[in-house]
Amino acid sequence: MKYVDEYRDPKIAQAVASEIVRKVTRPWVLMEVCGGQTHTLMRYGIDELLPREIELVHGPGCPVCVTALEIVDRAIRIASLPGVIFTSYGDMLRVPGSRSDLFQAKANGADVRVVYSPLDAVKLARENPARKVVFFGVGFETTAPANAMAVWQARRQGLTNFSMLVSHVLVPPAMRLILNSPSNRVQGFIAPGHVCTVMGYREYEALVSEFRVPMVVGGFEPLDLLEAISMLVSQLEEGRAEVENQYARSVNPEGNLPAQNILREVFEVSDRQWRGIGPIAESGYRLRDEFADFDAERIFGVEDCHAEEPKECISALVLQGLKKPLDCPAFGARCTPMTPLGAPMVSAEGACAAYYQYRRHATHA
Amino acid sequence: MPETITPEATAAQAAAFVCPAPLAQRGQIVLGHGSGGRLSAELLRDVFLPLFSNPVLDRMDDQAVVDIGGARVAFTTDSFVVHPLFFPGGDIGSLAVHGTINDLAMGGARPLFLSAGFILEEGFSTEALRLIASSMADAAAAAGVSIVTGDTKVVERGKGDGLYLNTTGIGIVPDGVRLSSSQAKPGDRVILSGAIGDHGIAILAKREGLEFETEILSDSAPLHNLVAAMLAASSGTDAIRCLRDPTRGGVSSALNEIAAQSGVSIQIDETCILVRDEVKGACELLGLDPLYVANEGKLLAIVAPEAAHEILAAMQRDPRGAEAAIIGTVGDQSAGLVTMKTAFGSTRIVDMLAGEQLPRIC
Numbered sequence: 109m110k111y112v113d114e115y116r117d118p119k120i121a122q123a124v125a126s127e128i129v130r131k132v133t134r135p136w137v138l139m140e141v142c143g144g145q146t147h148t149l150m151r152y153g154i155d156e157l158l159p160r161e162i163e164l165v166h167g168p169g170c171p172v173c174v175t176a177l178e179i180v181d182r183a184i185r186i187a188s189l190p191g192v193i194f195t196s197y198g199d200m201l202r203v204p205g206s207r208s209d210l211f212q213a214k215a216n217g218a219d220v221r222v223v224y225s226p227l228d229a230v231k232l233a234r235e236n237p238a239r240k241v242v243f244f245g246v247g248f249e250t251t252a253p254a255n256a257m258a259v260w261q262a263r264r265q266g267l268t269n270f271s272m273l274v275s276h277v278l279v280p281p282a283m284r285l286i287l288n289s290p291s292n293r294v295q296g297f298i299a300p301g302h303v304c305t306v307m308g309y310r311e312y313e314a315l316v317s318e319f320r321v322p323m324v325v326g327g328f329e330p331l332d333l334l335e336a337i338s339m340l341v342s343q344l345e346e347g348r349a350e351v352e353n354q355y356a357r358s359v360n361p362e363g364n365l366p367a368q369n370i371l372r373e374v375f376e377v378s379d380r381q382w383r384g385i386g387p388i389a390e391s392g393y394r395l396r397d398e399f400a401d402f403d404a405e406r407i408f409g410v411e412d413c414h415a416e417e418p419k420e421c422i423s424a425l426v427l428q429g430l431k432k433p434l435d436c437p438a439f440g441a442r443c444t445p446m447t448p449l450g451a452p453m454v455s456a457e458g459a460c461a462a463y464y465q466y467r468r469h470a471t472h473a
Numbered sequence: 474m475p476e477t478i479t480p481e482a483t484a485a486q487a488a489a490f491v492c493p494a495p496l497a498q499r500g501q502i503v504l505g506h507g508s509g510g511r512l513s514a515e516l517l518r519d520v521f522l523p524l525f526s527n528p529v530l531d532r533m534d535d536q537a538v539v540d541i542g543g544a545r546v547a548f549t550t551d552s553f554v555v556h557p558l559f560f561p562g563g564d565i566g567s568l569a570v571h572g573t574i575n576d577l578a579m580g581g582a583r584p585l586f587l588s589a590g591f592i593l594e595e596g597f598s599t600e601a602l603r604l605i606a607s608s609m610a611d612a613a614a615a616a617g618v619s620i621v622t623g624d625t626k627v628v629e630r631g632k633g634d635g636l637y638l639n640t641t642g643i644g645i646v647p648d649g650v651r652l653s654s655s656q657a658k659p660g661d662r663v664i665l666s667g668a669i670g671d672h673g674i675a676i677l678a679k680r681e682g683l684e685f686e687t688e689i690l691s692d693s694a695p696l697h698n699l700v701a702a703m704l705a706a707s708s709g710t711d712a713i714r715c716l717r718d719p720t721r722g723g724v725s726s727a728l729n730e731i732a733a734q735s736g737v738s739i740q741i742d743e744t745c746i747l748v749r750d751e752v753k754g755a756c757e758l759l760g761l762d763p764l765y766v767a768n769e770g771k772l773l774a775i776v777a778p779e780a781a782h783e784i785l786a787a788m789q790r791d792p793r794g795a796e797a798a799i800i801g802t803v804g805d806q807s808a809g810l811v812t813m814k815t816a817f818g819s820t821r822i823v824d825m826l827a828g829e830q831l832p833r834i835c
C-alpha cells in the first residue's frame with residue numbers, strides 16, 4: 109500500500125538496526141512519548157531488533173489511559189441522563205470509571221454512540237433537535253483542533269443542543285514532569301509526531317535547552333521509529349542535545365497554524381488531572397468562557413463529581429517510564445484487558461495492553 | 474548511567490500516584506458478549522455449557538454431528554442481526570444462507586436443508602422483505618440446498634432493528650470424515666483460503682458512510698464445494714484435522730479456539746496472510762487489525778504436513794480458494810498460544826479479541 113509499505117520494509121529495517129548496533133557504545137534509556145508509537149514498537153517487535161544497550165520505556169502519551177477517573181465518571185453520569193445522546197471515539201467506551209464504564213451505561217439504557225469525528229456529533233445534534241448531544245472531547249493536541257472546530261461550528265450553526273465534555277491534555281508539561289522527577293531515567297525522547305504536526309516543535313526546543321536532553325520528532329511506522337532511535341543514539345553518543353525532525357513529511361517547526369488558531373480561539377490552557385499520575389499544572393485545555401454554552405460539565409452540573417483513584421497498580425510508574433508492564437505483579441494475572449486494574453491496560457495504545465497483546469509470552473519464557 | 478530505583482522510591486511513587494480499581498464482574502450483557510471473542514467464550518463457559526453439557530455440545534465445534542439411524546447428520550444454527558441489511562457484495566438474506574451452509578461445511582458435511590426464521594419489526598418494508606427473501610432463494614438454489622421450513626414473528630415498532638434472521642441447517646457427513654477443532658497436532662500446517670477482512674470492512678464502510686476509491690465487497694460465499702474438493706484430495710485419510718470459517722472475531726479468534734481446544738500452539742507468518750490493499754487502508758484509517766475482522770467466505774484448515782501441498786493445490790483449483798496459502802504451523806509450546814512471526818522477523822502474540830474491536834482515538 110502506497111505511503112505505508114515504504115515505511116515497513118523489513119530489509120531497510122534490518123539495515124537501520126545494524127547501523128544502530130554499529131553506533132552504540134553504552135546503555136541508553138529512550139522514551140517514546142506517544143501511545144501510537146508504543147503500539148507500533150510492540151506490534152512489529154522493533155525492540156527485538158535493537159541492541160541490548162538500548163532500553164525503550166513507554167511514555168504517558170495514550171490519551172485514553174491518562175484521562176482522569178473522575179472525567180470518565182462524569183461522562184457516565186451525563187450519558188445516563190434522559191434525552192442525552194453521548195458520543196465518543198470507540199476506545200473510550202471500555203475505560204473503567206470508579207464503578208462502571210460507558211459500555212455498561214449503554215447496556216443500562218444510555219444512548220452511547222461511537223463516532224469517527226466530532227463533526228459527526230455536531231451533525232447528530234442538528235438532526236436531533238429534541239435531544240442533547242454530547243461529545244467526549246479527549247486526547248492530546250492531535251485531536252484538539254477537530255474538537256475545537258466542532259464547538260466553533262456548533263456555535264456558528266446556532267445549535268443549542270450540542271456540548272462537549274472536554275478533557276484535553278498537553279504533551280510538554282508531562283515531559284517536563286518526567287524530566288523533573290528525581291528518579292528520571294530517560295536520556296532521550298522520541299517526540300510525538302502527530303502532536304508536533306499540529307503544534308510544531310518550538311516547545312520541545314525549550315525543553316531540550318533547559319534539560320540538555322536530545323529529542324527526535326518521530327513518526328509511527330516501523331522505519332520511522334527505527335530511524336528516530338538511530339538519530340537519538342547518534343546525538344547521545346556524540347554528546348549533542350537538540351531537536352531533530354525525523355517525521356519531516358508531516359511535521360514542520362511551526363506546526364499547523366490554522367489549527368493552532370482555532371485551538372486558541374476555542375480553548376485555553378488549564379490545570380488537568382492525569383489518571384495514574386496526578387494533577388499537572390497548565391497541562392490541558394478547557395473551553396474558553398465565550399464557549400461556556402457548549403461546556404457539558406457546566407450544562408449538566410457534574411463539576412462536583414470527584415473520584416478517588418484507589419491504590420492498586422503501578423501505572424504511574426509505567427506511564428513515567430520508571431517501570432515496565434512486566435515488572436507489575438498484577439500484569440497478565442489480576443490485570444488483563446478484560447479486567448484492567450489500570451488505564452494503560454485499557455486502550456490498545458496503552459503500554460500494558462500493548463505488552464499483553466503482543467509480548468505476554470515473555471513472562472512465560 | 475541512570476540512577477537505579479530503590480524499592481523505597483518505588484513505594485513512595487506508588488503511594489503518591491494512584492490508579493483505578495477493576496470493574497466488578499459484569500452482571501449484564503454488553504455488546505462485547507456477541508463479538509465472538511473472549512467475552513463470548515466466557516458467556517458459553519459460565520452460562521450455557523454448565524447447563525446444556527453433553528458430549529456433542531462439549532466438542533464446541535461450529536456444528537453438531539450426530540448419528541441418526543446410521544447416517545452422520547451435521548446440524549447447526551445461526552442468527553443474523555447485521556446492520557445495514559443490504560451491503561456491498563451481499564445482504565442479510567444471502568449471508569444467512571451462506572453462513573449456515575459454511576458452518577455445516579466446516580464439519581465436512583454436504584449441506585442439504587435449511588430453515589428460515591424471520592423476526593420482523595412492525596413497519597418494516599414488505600418490498601425490502603421480498604428482496605431479502607429473493608436473495609435467500611437465489612443463494613440457496615446456487616448452493617444446491619432447499620429452504621424447507623420456516624417461521625415468521627412480528628415485534629412492535631422499536632423492539633427490533635427492522636429484521637432479524639435465523640437459519641438452521643442440516644447436512645450429511647460422508648463416511649470416514651471426522652473433523653474437529655480438537656484434532657490439531659504439532660507439525661500440522663495451517664491453510665487460509667484467501668484474503669481476510671473483506672466482509673467486516675465492507676459492513677463498517679457502509680454503516681459509517683466511509684468511502685474508498687475501490688468499493689470493498691463482502692466476501693460472503695458458500696464454501697461447501699471448496700470443502701468437498703479438499704476432502705476429495707485427502708480422501709481415505711485423516712489429513713484434514715479441522716476446518717473453521719473465521720467469521721466474528723476473525724482469524725485470530727478461530728486460531729485461538731483451535732489452539733485451546735487441541736491443546737497446541739500455533740505460529741503464523743505475517744507475510745503469508747493476504748489482506749487486500751483497500752482493506753488494509755481502511756484498517757489503517759480506523760485503527761483495526763485485519764486479523765480480528767470478520768470474513769464470510771473464507772476458511773482456515775489444519776492439515777497434516779505430508780498432505781498440505783496436495784490439499785492446497787486442490788483449493789487453488791476452486792474459485793473460492795484460488796488465493797489459498799499455507800500461513801503457519803501447529804507447534805507444541807504453551808497450549809492455546811497463537812503467535813505471529815512479523816515481516817520484521819520478530820514474534821508477537823495474536824490474542825483473542827477481549828471485547829468489541831474498537832476504532833482507536835488517533
